[in-house]
Amino acid sequence: MTDAALVNRMQLPRPDTTPEAAAEILQTHYGLTGTITELGSQQDRNYRIDAGDNSYVLKICRTEYAAVELEAQNAAIRHLHTKSDAPRVPNIVPSLNGRDILVVTIREQDYLVRLLSYLPGQSLMRRKHLPAAAVSALGALSGRLARDLADFDHPGLHRSLQWDLRRAGPVAVQLLSAISDHEARDRIAKAMVAAVKRIQPLASGLRVQPVHHDVTDDNVVSHPDAHGQPIPDGVIDFGDIIQGWLVGDLAVTCASLLHHAEGDPFYIIPAIKAYQAIYPLREAELKALWPLIVARAVILAASGEQQLSIDPDNDYVRGNLEFERKIFDVATGAQPDVMEAAILRAAGLDIAPLATEGWSALLPDIASDHIAAVDLSATSPHFVDGNWLKPDMDWRLLAKAAIASGSAATRYGEFRLSHADLLSMTPPNNFALHSDICLPAGTTVTAPFAGRIQWHGQHLVLVGEAVSLHLDGVECALEEGAGVEQGAIIGAIGSEGSAVGGLRVQLCRIQGMVPPLFATAHQADGWSSICPSPAALLNQACEAPRLDSAALLTRRQAHFAKPQKHYYDAPPQIERGWHEFVFDTEGRAYLDMVNNVTMLGHAHPRLTAAIERQWSQLNTNSRFHYAAVAKFSERLADLAPDGLDSVFLVNSGSEANDLAIRLAWAHTAKKNMLCLLEAYHGWTLASDAVSTSIADNPQALTTRPDWVHPLVSPNTYRGPFRGPDSAADYVAGVTTLLETIDEKGEGLAGFIAEPVYGNAGGIALPRGYLADVYAAVRQRGGLCIADEVQVGYGRLGHHFWGFESQDVVPDIITVAKGIGNGHPLGAVITRREIAESLEKEGYFFSSAGGSPVSSVVGLTVLDIMEDEGLQENARIIGDHLKVGLIGLMDHFPLIGAVHGMGLYLGVEFVRDHETLAPATEETAAICERLLELGVIMQPTGDHLNVLKIKPPLCLSAESADFFVKALEKALNDGF
Structure with missing residues (x-):
C-alpha cells in the first residue's frame, strides 16, 4: 500500500449505516433476528445482536480495507482456537451461504461484513481504577497472545496500518495537520521526535512477528477472580493485527493502562513483569519499550483529534479522547531514563553498577569508618512514642549521633519512617536517594573524580563523565563551568556560629537533572538505578540493606502451620504501630480499622511503661500472693x-x-x-x-x-x-x-x-x-x-x-x-x-x-x-462515622445496610436490595482496594460480605473521615 493510500484510509469516517440496515443484513444473510445495540468503534460499525440464548457481533468495514486483511483476522482467530492455553477469542459465524466475509451494499455504498460470536465478560475501559492483579493479568494476556501468534502467518498481515509503531513518526506527521491548537500540536510533535530519537538506535534489534497490536483495556473482557478483581482473559477484536515489532505489542497494552494510573507511569510495571514471565523480551526491546509507549500515546492523541474532526458525531471517539489525553500526559510527563531503568529491573536485568574504583576521598579529613550510620527505618530503636512525627526529627537524631561519634550520616536506600504520611491514600515519597551527613564545621570537601562545576541556585553539581555528584551545604567559590581535577578541593562545610554542619550527598547518572531526594517504594528500582548509592564516598554502613518481605513470608509459610492464616495474599510486612495506625517496612502508614485487640491504640506509652516496670519486678503465676x-x-x-x-x-x-x-x-x-x-x-x-x-x-x-x-x-x-x-x-x-x-x-x-x-x-x-x-x-x-x-x-x-x-x-x-x-x-x-x-x-x-x-x-x-475517655470517644466518633457511612448509601447501591453502634460497625454489601444477594467477591475486592488506599479492613459474616469495622477506641474524627473517603473512592473508582 502506498503512503497516499494509507493517508486516505486514516481520514475515513465510519460506514454510513444504521441499526435498521444491520437488522436487514442479519435477517437476509444470517437468518438471525434479535435486539440490536451499537458498539463503539473508531472506523468500523459494530453491532451487538442478542438472539435468544446467543449473542453476536456484526462488523461492517469500509472496502478501502482489503478483504485479505479481514481474512487474516479470521485466520488468526482460528489459529488461536488450536492453542491449548490461548486467551478466549470469538468464533467466526459463517453466513447462510457459508461465507465468512460478505460484500453488502448499503445506500449505494459497498461494505465488507463479518459476524462473530459475542465473547461474554466485563470491559475494563470505563473503570477508573484497575487493581494490580488486573494490570498483571493484562500483561500476561498480551504475552500469551504474542507467544501463540509467533507461528502464525498470512498474506493479510503484511499491510500498512496507521497503528503500526514502525511507522509512528510518519503517521504522526500526517495526523498533526488535523490539530488546530498550535500549542498542543507542538507538544505532540516534540514528544514524537524525542521518542523516535530513542527508538532509532535500537530498531535493528527489535524482532518482527505477527502481533495483535491492540491488547488494550478496551479490547479485552474479564471475569472476577476469587477476590472479585477483574482478570482479563478474552480478546474481542483483531482489527489491528499485523506483522510488526513484538515489543510494540506490549507498548500498546501498557499505553492503554496509563489512563487508569492516576498520573503514575510506574503503574504499568506489573504488566511488564507478567509479560516477561511468559514471552521474554530482549534487552534492546526492553529499552525500546518506554519510547514506544510514548509513540503510541502520541498516535492515540493525534488520531483521536483527527477522527473527531472528520466524524464529529462519533461518540465513541469523543468519549475516548479524554482517556487518550490522560495517556499522553502520563507518558510524556515521565523521565524516560528512569522508566527504562525501571523496565529493565522489572524484567530481571541488572543495571551495570557505577564504577567507583579509583575515586578519591570526598571527605579527606574524616576516616570513613568514623561516620556513624543512623537508622531511620520503621524498626529504628531511635523512634519511640511517635517521635518520628516531630518536625526535623531526622536532623535531630543525626546531630545527636554526630555529637556522640564526631560525624554521622543517614542511610541511602532507606524507607524513612519520618517521611510516612498519615491518612494518605498514596504511598509516601520516603525511599532515600541520598545521604545527609552531620560533621564538624570547616571539614574539607574534595572532588572524588574529575569534572566541571554546575550551579542550580545554591545547589552544587560536579559533573563527571559517567555520573554527577550533587552537594548541598558546601561553601564553594568555584564558578559555573570551572574544571576540577580529581582530589582538588571543592570547598568546606560551613555552619555559621556552630561547631557542626550538614552536607547532603547524591549521585545522578543523568547530566542536567536535579533528581528528587526521595522516591516511592514502587519507583525505587527505577530511581535507584539513576541515582546510585553514595556509600562508596562515605562507608558501606551508609547504605541500608534491602528488605525482602516476600522471602520472609515464604519462611513464615514454611514453618508457621498452614491453618494459621494471614490477611491478604500479598500482605505488607507490618513492624510498628502507633495510635490507630500501623506501619510497614516501607514506611507506609495504614489506618487500622479492624484491630479490636488494641483497644487503646498501638504502642501506648503508659501501657509499655507499666509492662516494663512489672516485668522488671516480678512475673509469676496466680497461685502466688501479690497485689x-x-x-x-x-x-x-x-x-x-x-x-x-x-x-x-x-x-x-x-x-x-x-x-x-x-x-x-x-x-x-x-x-x-x-x-x-x-x-x-x-x-x-x-x-x-x-x-x-x-x-x-x-x-x-x-x-x-x-x-x-x-x-x-x-x-x-x-x-x-x-x-x-x-x-x-x-x-x-x-x-x-x-x-x-x-x-x-x-x-x-x-x-x-x-x-x-x-x-x-x-x-x-x-x-x-x-x-x-x-x-x-x-x-x-x-x-x-x-x-x-x-x-x-x-x-x-x-x-x-x-x-x-x-x-x-x-x-x-x-x-x-x-x-x-x-x-x-x-x-x-x-x-x-x-x-x-x-x-x-x-x-x-x-x-x-x-x-x-x-x-x-x-x-x-x-x-x-x-x-482518656475512650468509651465516650467510641460513642462520639462511632456516631460520626456511622453517619458518614450511611451517607454513602444514596450514591452506591452496593451498600445494603450499615449496622452497629459506637466503634463496632458493619457495612453490608449486596447485589440486590430485594433478594439481598451477598456481594462476596466485591467485598473481598473492596478490602484489597482499601489496602492500596492505606486502610486495613477485612470482611466478616457467613457470606463474607460485611466490612468488619472495629478500630482502636482512640480513633480520631479525621481518621474516621479518611476511612469514609477511602471507601467512597474505592466504590467510585472501581476495585
Whole structure:
C-alpha cells in the first residue's frame, strides 16, 4: 500500500449505516433476528445482536480495507482456537451461504461484513481504577497472545496500518495537520521526535512477528477472580493485527493502562513483569519499550483529534479522547531514563553498577569508618512514642549521633519512617536517594573524580563523565563551568556560629537533572538505578540493606502451620504501630480499622511503661500472693452488674468461653447448650463446638456435637424475620427447640450468645430478644452467657457491656481481646455459687491468666480508658462515622445496610436490595482496594460480605473521615 493510500484510509469516517440496515443484513444473510445495540468503534460499525440464548457481533468495514486483511483476522482467530492455553477469542459465524466475509451494499455504498460470536465478560475501559492483579493479568494476556501468534502467518498481515509503531513518526506527521491548537500540536510533535530519537538506535534489534497490536483495556473482557478483581482473559477484536515489532505489542497494552494510573507511569510495571514471565523480551526491546509507549500515546492523541474532526458525531471517539489525553500526559510527563531503568529491573536485568574504583576521598579529613550510620527505618530503636512525627526529627537524631561519634550520616536506600504520611491514600515519597551527613564545621570537601562545576541556585553539581555528584551545604567559590581535577578541593562545610554542619550527598547518572531526594517504594528500582548509592564516598554502613518481605513470608509459610492464616495474599510486612495506625517496612502508614485487640491504640506509652516496670519486678503465676491480681479482679467485679462478683483470669477469648461452658455444665449438671447460627466463640474444643460461622469453618453446620443446639440467626437485616421488632417471631422458634429438649428429658445447661451480633457485622439483635430467651433458659435451670469478647468493654460507646443494649443481666460474662490491648488476657465474671461449682471437678488454673504482668496490663488498660475517655470517644466518633457511612448509601447501591453502634460497625454489601444477594467477591475486592488506599479492613459474616469495622477506641474524627473517603473512592473508582 502506498503512503497516499494509507493517508486516505486514516481520514475515513465510519460506514454510513444504521441499526435498521444491520437488522436487514442479519435477517437476509444470517437468518438471525434479535435486539440490536451499537458498539463503539473508531472506523468500523459494530453491532451487538442478542438472539435468544446467543449473542453476536456484526462488523461492517469500509472496502478501502482489503478483504485479505479481514481474512487474516479470521485466520488468526482460528489459529488461536488450536492453542491449548490461548486467551478466549470469538468464533467466526459463517453466513447462510457459508461465507465468512460478505460484500453488502448499503445506500449505494459497498461494505465488507463479518459476524462473530459475542465473547461474554466485563470491559475494563470505563473503570477508573484497575487493581494490580488486573494490570498483571493484562500483561500476561498480551504475552500469551504474542507467544501463540509467533507461528502464525498470512498474506493479510503484511499491510500498512496507521497503528503500526514502525511507522509512528510518519503517521504522526500526517495526523498533526488535523490539530488546530498550535500549542498542543507542538507538544505532540516534540514528544514524537524525542521518542523516535530513542527508538532509532535500537530498531535493528527489535524482532518482527505477527502481533495483535491492540491488547488494550478496551479490547479485552474479564471475569472476577476469587477476590472479585477483574482478570482479563478474552480478546474481542483483531482489527489491528499485523506483522510488526513484538515489543510494540506490549507498548500498546501498557499505553492503554496509563489512563487508569492516576498520573503514575510506574503503574504499568506489573504488566511488564507478567509479560516477561511468559514471552521474554530482549534487552534492546526492553529499552525500546518506554519510547514506544510514548509513540503510541502520541498516535492515540493525534488520531483521536483527527477522527473527531472528520466524524464529529462519533461518540465513541469523543468519549475516548479524554482517556487518550490522560495517556499522553502520563507518558510524556515521565523521565524516560528512569522508566527504562525501571523496565529493565522489572524484567530481571541488572543495571551495570557505577564504577567507583579509583575515586578519591570526598571527605579527606574524616576516616570513613568514623561516620556513624543512623537508622531511620520503621524498626529504628531511635523512634519511640511517635517521635518520628516531630518536625526535623531526622536532623535531630543525626546531630545527636554526630555529637556522640564526631560525624554521622543517614542511610541511602532507606524507607524513612519520618517521611510516612498519615491518612494518605498514596504511598509516601520516603525511599532515600541520598545521604545527609552531620560533621564538624570547616571539614574539607574534595572532588572524588574529575569534572566541571554546575550551579542550580545554591545547589552544587560536579559533573563527571559517567555520573554527577550533587552537594548541598558546601561553601564553594568555584564558578559555573570551572574544571576540577580529581582530589582538588571543592570547598568546606560551613555552619555559621556552630561547631557542626550538614552536607547532603547524591549521585545522578543523568547530566542536567536535579533528581528528587526521595522516591516511592514502587519507583525505587527505577530511581535507584539513576541515582546510585553514595556509600562508596562515605562507608558501606551508609547504605541500608534491602528488605525482602516476600522471602520472609515464604519462611513464615514454611514453618508457621498452614491453618494459621494471614490477611491478604500479598500482605505488607507490618513492624510498628502507633495510635490507630500501623506501619510497614516501607514506611507506609495504614489506618487500622479492624484491630479490636488494641483497644487503646498501638504502642501506648503508659501501657509499655507499666509492662516494663512489672516485668522488671516480678512475673509469676496466680497461685502466688501479690497485689495486682487482687486489684484487677476487684476492678472487673465492680464493672459487672451486682451479684457477678467472682472472676476467673485466663489467656484468651477462646479460653474464656470454653471455661464459661464448663461452668454451665458443672453448675447445672447438664450438657445441652443453645447458641446462635452465624456465631463465632473461639477455637478450643468447647468454644469451637458452639461456633457455627461457616465463614470460619465451612463444616460448622454438619460437625456440631449432639449437645449443641443452634438457634435460627436473629439477623434483623437478612434473617427470616426482619426489623428491630421481630423478636417474637424468633423467640417462637427458640421455644419450639426448648420443648424438644424438654421432651427428651436431658435438661439444659445454658445459652451462649454475643449481645450484639459481632461476627455477622455488628448487627443489633431484635428488641427484647435476649430478655425472652434468657427467661426461657432460666426457667429450665440453664445459665445465660454473654460473650463480650468482641462487642463489650466500652466499644459500643453508648454502653460499656453489650448486654446493656438489651436490658438484661447474664449469669456469666466472658471478655478478652481489648482488655489486654493485645496482651494475652481474658476473664470470666460470674456469681460466686456458679464459680464454686467448678470445684467439684478440681481446681482451675491458667498459667499466665492473672499473672502479675497480665494483671497490671488489665489495670492499666482500665485506667487509660477512663483517663482518656475512650468509651465516650467510641460513642462520639462511632456516631460520626456511622453517619458518614450511611451517607454513602444514596450514591452506591452496593451498600445494603450499615449496622452497629459506637466503634463496632458493619457495612453490608449486596447485589440486590430485594433478594439481598451477598456481594462476596466485591467485598473481598473492596478490602484489597482499601489496602492500596492505606486502610486495613477485612470482611466478616457467613457470606463474607460485611466490612468488619472495629478500630482502636482512640480513633480520631479525621481518621474516621479518611476511612469514609477511602471507601467512597474505592466504590467510585472501581476495585
